[in-house]
Amino acid sequence: MAAPSSEPRKRGFLGDIITLLRPFWPMTLLSTLVGTLGGLATAWLLASINRALHEPDGFTGTLALQFLGLCALSIAGSAVAGIGNSVAGQKIIACLRRDVAARILATPIDVLERHKSHKLLAILNGDIGTVSAFTFNFAGYAVSFATVVASLFYLFVISPLACAIVVLSFSVGTGLALWRRQIWRSDYREVRATEDVLQKQYRTITEGARELQLNHDRRRHVHETLLAGAADRIADIKIVAMRRFWLFDSVSEAIFFLTVAVLLSTRAWTGLSASAVSGAVLVLLYVRGPLEQTLQALPAMSSAEISMQRVADLTAELPRDNGQESATDAPEFRNAISLQDAVYAFHKPDNMPDGMEGFVLGPLNLTIRKGETLFIVGENGSGKTTLVKLLLGLYAPTSGHLLLDGEPVTADSVSGYRQLFSSVFSDYFLFDDLVAPSPQDLEIARHWLERLEIGHKVKVVDGKFSTIDLSTGQKKRLALVQAFLDHRPIMMLDEWAADQDPTFRKIFYTEILPELKALGRTLIVVSHDDRYFDCADTVIGLKAGKIIDVKATPQTACLAS
Numbered sequence: 001m002a003a004p005s006s007e008p009r010k011r012g013f014l015g016d017i018i019t020l021l022r023p024f025w026p027m028t029l030l031s032t033l034v035g036t037l038g039g040l041a042t043a044w045l046l047a048s049i050n051r052a053l054h055e056p057d058g059f060t061g062t063l064a065l066q067f068l069g070l071c072a073l074s075i076a077g078s079a080v081a082g083i084g085n086s087v088a089g090q091k092i093i094a095c096l097r098r099d100v101a102a103r104i105l106a107t108p109i110d111v112l113e114r115h116k117s118h119k120l121l122a123i124l125n126g127d128i129g130t131v132s133a134f135t136f137n138f139a140g141y142a143v144s145f146a147t148v149v150a151s152l153f154y155l156f157v158i159s160p161l162a163c164a165i166v167v168l169s170f171s172v173g174t175g176l177a178l179w180r181r182q183i184w185r186s187d188y189r190e191v192r193a194t195e196d197v198l199q200k201q202y203r204t205i206t207e208g209a210r211e212l213q214l215n216h217d218r219r220r221h222v223h224e225t226l227l228a229g230a231a232d233r234i235a236d237i238k239i240v241a242m243r244r245f246w247l248f249d250s251v252s253e254a255i256f257f258l259t260v261a262v263l264l265s266t267r268a269w270t271g272l273s274a275s276a277v278s279g280a281v282l283v284l285l286y287v288r289g290p291l292e293q294t295l296q297a298l299p300a301m302s303s304a305e306i307s308m309q310r311v312a313d314l315t316a317e318l319p320r321d322n323g324q325e326s327a328t329d330a331p332e333f334r335n336a337i338s339l340q341d342a343v344y345a346f347h348k349p350d351n352m353p354d355g356m357e358g359f360v361l362g363p364l365n366l367t368i369r370k371g372e373t374l375f376i377v378g379e380n381g382s383g384k385t386t387l388v389k390l391l392l393g394l395y396a397p398t399s400g401h402l403l404l405d406g407e408p409v410t411a412d413s414v415s416g417y418r419q420l421f422s423s424v425f426s427d428y429f430l431f432d433d434l435v436a437p438s439p440q441d442l443e444i445a446r447h448w449l450e451r452l453e454i455g456h457k458v459k460v461v462d463g464k465f466s467t468i469d470l471s472t473g474q475k476k477r478l479a480l481v482q483a484f485l486d487h488r489p490i491m492m493l494d495e496w497a498a499d500q501d502p503t504f505r506k507i508f509y510t511e512i513l514p515e516l517k518a519l520g521r522t523l524i525v526v527s528h529d530d531r532y533f534d535c536a537d538t539v540i541g542l543k544a545g546k547i548i549d550v551k552a553t554p555q556t557a558c559l560a561s
């Protein structure tokens with residue numbers, strides 16, 4: 001089995017945005033074109049107003065009609081651009097969310113374990129929204145851009161000098177905005193990194209609520225140092241950025257008034273006509289809004305660029321699903337699964353001190369025959385769960401092979417291979433519903449709920465369990481019902497009995513496991529219950545990642561114990 005392929009990131013930010021917009025190009029193109037038309041109409045409207053100001057006949061009927069027509073076009077252009085934008089924006093968010101989720105679902109477990117879940121959540125919740133917030137306004141920027149360019153063109157036609165003064169004024173404003181963007185880029189990088197820390201602390205206060213309420217010192221440390229530290233740092237960076245923003249905004253405003261003053265006060269010297277001066281003031285007044293809107297998009301663009309980078313970095317590491325996961329059927333399980341000189345070595349964590357190495361399981365040789373009950377035993381940290389993940393195809397061997405009926409399980413076949421198993425890990429996830437249950441499934445579920453002595457607590461109602469608010473041991477019994485309903489030939493139960501009371505623990509080993517075996521299930525059971533090791537056909541003992549003991553036991557002994 002090969003390691004997941006990662007796609008090198010070749011495109012730039014603009015390329016990413018265009019790729020995102022590509023599926024919605026008819027709508028984006030239409031709204032951008034109509035929006036641009038609206039922007040041109042606005043510029044023409046300014047020209048008409050200026051002409052009306054200096055027309056000897058004033059606001060003539062023709063001008064009035066033209067004014068109305070242009071108003072309609074300008075308003076309609078903005079509206080169509082706005083609506084088209086929001087539709088494309090929402091679809092882009094949905095698309096990105098689906099794509100990232102599909103990639104996470106198709107990602108090998110060890111890669112996923114290396115990405116901490118709070119970081120994945122920050123990307124799913126925060127970054128995707130930031131990217132979309134920028135693409136949302138794509139047509140809006142086109143409207144603003146068209147208005148600015150067309151208005152300047154009009155001004156150039158009536159007076160190149162007035163146009164030059166206005167362009168100079170806008171250029172200084174634009175220069176300031178670009179400078180501001182540059183500073184915001186580095187600020188936002190720190191904001192975004194701190195948001196990951198914040199997300200981690202949010203998880204701590206929700207998932208560790210019990211522990212924190214019982215320990216005031218830790219609670220204070222988490223709340224006042226870690227969480228408040230991250231929240232305050234983000235606030236501090238944003239306060240400085242906003243202060244800078246308003247300072248730059250005031251300077252831009254001052255430049256605007258200064259330009260108007262220059263235009264008015266130097267008329268005698270520059271020889272500008274009244275129509276050129278009023279045209280320039282109109283353009284300055286009216287175009288300032290759209291221009292600022294475009295310039296204000298620059299910080300949003302920086303944020304989107306960094307967020308896009310994070311989404312792209314993540315998705316480059318995660319494989320594309322291509323629908324293969326759902327399309328692959330389980331192969332037939334005829335004889336045995338085995339490991340041949342299989343090794344799994346964990347990556348050494350970045351913060352692991354020198355001289356310490358990551359855990360290595362193997363090399364292992366092991367065969368599990370169809371219908372066999374195998375117990376994996378060993379002290380804490382000996383590698384039992386790691387071995388199970390290797391056997392289930394969740395970890396790919398670093399070297400050696402995983403074989404199904406003598407054939408190596410490859411990167412192409414592993415997804416189907418995994419469908420041979422149902423599992424209850426020691427840190428299992430409990431689903432509260434059944435996937436498309438048949439009437440027989442409902443019957444089987446009822447049987448197993450009774451058999452596991454939780455039938456009085458849980459029923460199946462409309463394809464869902466009526467509750468999953470159960471005791472720890474009862475939840476685990478429900479997880480076993482779920483695993484059984486998966487109808488897989490091999491069941492893996494990792495320390496399943498650890499949370500059960502002594503009576504039910506005995507029932508599990510001496511009745512439930514033999515029943516499952518009698519139903520044809522191959523069973524892989526991780527256990528510390530040495531009292532019941534006789535209930536296995538084979539027991540393998542692990543120590544420091546190596547098999548130290550293999551024992552074949554007749555299962556009849558279990559029934560007598």
Ligand SMILES: Nc1ncnc2c1ncn2[C@@H]1O[C@H](COP(=O)(O)OP(=O)(O)OP(=O)(O)O)[C@@H](O)[C@H]1O
Binds near residue numbers: 113358383384386
């Ligand atoms: N995600 C991980 N990243 C790095 N190392 C890991 C990871 N998971 C486990 N390990 C290492 O692998 C070793 C074996 O872990 P494993 O969970 O397989 O032990 P185990 O035998 O199931 O233990 P237990 O009886 O406590 O459940 C551990 O000592 C740990 O250091």
